[in-house]
Amino acid sequence: KQEVTQIPAALSVPEGENLVLNCSFTDSAIYNLQWFRQDPGKGLTSLLLIQSSQREQTSGRLNASLDKSSGRSTLYIAASQPGDSATYLCALDQAGTALIFGKGTTLSVSS
Amino acid sequence: GAGVSQSPSNKVTEKGKDVELRCDPISGHTALYWYRQSLGQGLEFLIYFQGNSAPDKSGLPSDRFSAERTGGSVSTLTIQRTQQEDSAVYLCASSPQNTDTQYFGPGTRLTVL
Numbered sequence: 001k002q003e004v005t006q007i008p009a010a011l012s013v014p015e016g017e018n019l020v021l022n023c024s025f026t027d028s029a030i031y032n033l034q035w036f037r038q039d040p041g042k043g044l045t046s047l048l049l050i051q052s053s054q055r056e057q058t059s060g061r062l063n064a065s066l067d068k069s070s071g072r073s074t075l076y077i078a079a080s081q082p083g084d085s086a087t088y089l090c091a092l093d094q095a096g097t098a099l100i101f102g103k104g105t106t107l108s109v110s111s
Numbered sequence: 112g113a114g115v116s117q118s119p120s121n122k123v124t125e126k127g128k129d130v131e132l133r134c135d136p137i138s139g140h141t142a143l144y145w146y147r148q149s150l151g152q153g154l155e156f157l158i159y160f161q162g163n164s165a166p167d168k169s170g171l172p173s174d175r176f177s178a179e180r181t182g183g184s185v186s187t188l189t190i191q192r193t194q195q196e197d198s199a200v201y202l203c204a205s206s207p208q209n210t211d212t213q214y215f216g217p218g219t220r221l222t223v224l
Contacts, residue, residue: 034212043115043202044215089154097167098144098156099213 002027006090006102013080014110021075021105023090028068031093035064035075038087038104047088048075080109113137115216117203123222124193132188132219136205143186144206144213145178149199157201160186193223 003026013019023033032051036044048057048064050073056065063076077084087106091099116135124130136143145157156170160180171177175193180186190197200220204213 036215043217044204046212046214049212091154097159097161098146098170099154100156101154103153 002092002094002100004090004092004100004102006088006105008105009103010106010108012108012110015080015082017080017109018076018078019080019107021077021088021090021107023073023075023102025071025073025092027094028071029094030068031096033064033066033073034091034093034099035062035073036089036091038089040086044089077107080107082109082111085109115203115205115214117201117216117219119219120217121220121222123224125224126195127192129189129191130193130221132190132201132221134186134188134203134205134216136184136186136203137214138184140205140207140214141183142206142208142211142213143180144204145186145188146202146204147199148202148218152199154202157188190221193221195223197221198223 005024007022034049035047037047038044050057050066061078066073085108087104089104090102093099118133141162143160146154147157148154158178159167175191178188200218202215202218204215206213
């Protein structure tokens with residue numbers, strides 16, 4: 001059974017720092033991996049989707065990597081800002097149906 | 112364009128009552144998903160619709176939960192005889208195809224007293 005783990009569960013950094021969020025999974029047979037952002041009391045916003053055949057995706061200050069062989073993905077956030085404060089969720093699509101989610105990393109960026 | 116919408120945004124009900132939660136997906140999206148987010152539990156899959164195919168109900172926690180999708184668009188999640196453990200945020204998502212990015216609605220927060 002696929003298990004998705006996100007470390008750390010919470011992270012606090014000062015504004016301007018570069019940071020890395022980690023996601024690990026137990027079964028490398030996946031269609032794709034997505035990173036989402038969730039603000040308190042809100043739904044999820046898709047940040048990046050990496051297809052199984054890809055190694056990384058970039059959008060603005062965000063870069064996500066995927067290493068299926070080691071069962072790991074990272075989300076790199078450059079020059080963090082207070083507006084980046086949110087919970088970041090990693091999710092796997094294993095069968096072209098439902099996503100399997102990690103429990104998230106709650107990020108707090110202080111000004 | 113319009114995103115995924117859900118109604119109501121909040122629902123408070125008494126134990127034992129039935130509730131209906133509604134999801135309007137993005138127009139043209141063939142895939143629709145329901146998830147549940149409980150405090151401390153993370154997001155868990157409930158049910159998935161793809162076009163006219165039979166839905167994947169493998170995530171429904173009990174037979175008190177059911178969902179339908181009419182005309183390949185709007186979906187309703189029904190919870191019968193609600194229990195306190197049903198309290199959670201119920202999220203709906205849609206995607207153009209089943210391996211594409213999923214777009215989430217704002218959720219319905221259900222509280223069972």
